[in-house]
Amino acid sequence: MEKVSVYGAGSWGTALSFVLAQNGHDVLLWTHRAEQADEINEHSNEKYLKGIELPERLKATSDLAETVRHSKVLVLAVPTKAIREVCAKIKENLTEKVLFVHVSKGIEPDSLKRISEMIREEIPEQWVEDVVVLSGPSHAEEVVLEHPTTVTAACENTASAEFVQDLFMNQYFRVYTNTDVIGVEIGGALKNIIALAVGITDGLGYGDNAKAALMTRGLAEIARLGVKMGATPLTFSGLSGVGDLIVTCTSPHSRNWRAGNMLGKGKTIEEVLEEMGMVVEGIRTTKAAFQLAKAYDVPMPITAALYAVLFEEESTNEAAEKLMGRMKKNEMEDLINLL
Structure with a gap:
């Protein structure tokens, strides 16, 4: 049995706490709202996981210092924009080295940092045993129903990845390991962009042909950028690449x-x-x-089209027309360039 602290009592943080508690670990889940902590201690979190009874072994608190004292394994399940703030508060209470496991999927605008980089910037090296990424095709709503789920634990240090694998793995929650941290983080973050684009085309009534095109060409975009940043191409054909892309683009559970x-x-x-x-x-x-894409000089037309819709007030129809009207290309050239 391990003591584990989880930060972020949204659907995913609660679902992972559910898994850890079922695996027999002593889990303390942090939320910034005292009333939510009280509800979780009564074994429910209705806003995020309606109708689910949480394990008695799972406890919650709104006292962040208590969670730092509780464990040397800290699981960060807060949104990307809150990573630095939560890390800064954790740092104030550290007295020994801890293992960070982050399960969020995003990249920080402007700094262009991945989440593992943000953690290492905020927490002095003397307090960091390691940083492991846990990512893959996984809806919280299905995990707490104990539906079969597979994810990847990524770390350059294989021993740390295997520790996290053992921590979470059970009969319905299978964990693989990977040493390609960049690829796993980029795949997990950028698939949300493609899911937004697919959702738009579904909303426009374009059907399955458009969905298949966006997912396929979207994966090419993700891999193009990831490889330029130092990722291994094969990672994008795995769970945190095509696997996460499929589940996020095709499920009503997907927020994006x-x-x-x-x-x-x-x-x-x-x-x-x-x-x-x-x-x-x-x-x-x-x-x-x-x-x-600009910094690495990588063409990402789907991302650019979505950016125009979200930040430049371009209509969704106009963005779709521009994507279809792009100059002709050879598909195999794209694939070969990734190898």
Whole structure:
């Protein structure tokens, strides 16, 4: 049994706490809202996981210092925009080295940092045992129903990845390991952009042909940028690449697909965010990916089209027409260039 602290009591943080508690670990889940902590301690989190009874072994608190004292394994499940703030608070309470496991999927605009880089910037090296990324095709709503789920634990240090693998793995939650941290983080973050785009085309009523095209060409975009940044090409054919892309682009559980779908049906970005009531990581990541494409001189036409819709007030129909009207290309040249 391990003591584990989880930061972020949204759907994914709660679902992973559920898995850890079922695996027999002593889990303390942090939320910044005391009333939510009280609810979780009564074994429910209705806003995020309606109708699910949480394990008695799972405890919650709104006292962040308590979670740092609780464990040397810290799981970060907060939105990308909150990573630095939460890390800064954790740093104030550290007295020994800890292992960070991050499960969020995004890139910071302007700095263009991946989440593992943000953690290492905020936490002095003397307090960091390692940073492991846990990512893959995984809806929280299905995990807590114990539906079969597979994810990847990525770290350059194989021993740390294997420790996290053992921590989470059980009969319904299978964990693979990978040493390609860049690829796993880029795949997990950028698939949200493609899911937003697919949601828009579904909202416009374009059908399965458009969806298949966006997913396929979207994966090429993701891999193009990832490889330029130092990722291994094969990672994008794995769980955190094509696997995560499929689940996020095709499921009504996907916040990014739902947000895109509402945009495609004519709602404004403000209306979408108000109706969602939860973080839509793909919106912020679109800005970061657009900046990364320029920084690395990588063509990313789907990302550019979505950026124009989200930040330049271009209509969804206009963006779709521009994508289809692009100059002709040879598909195999794209694939060969990744190898």
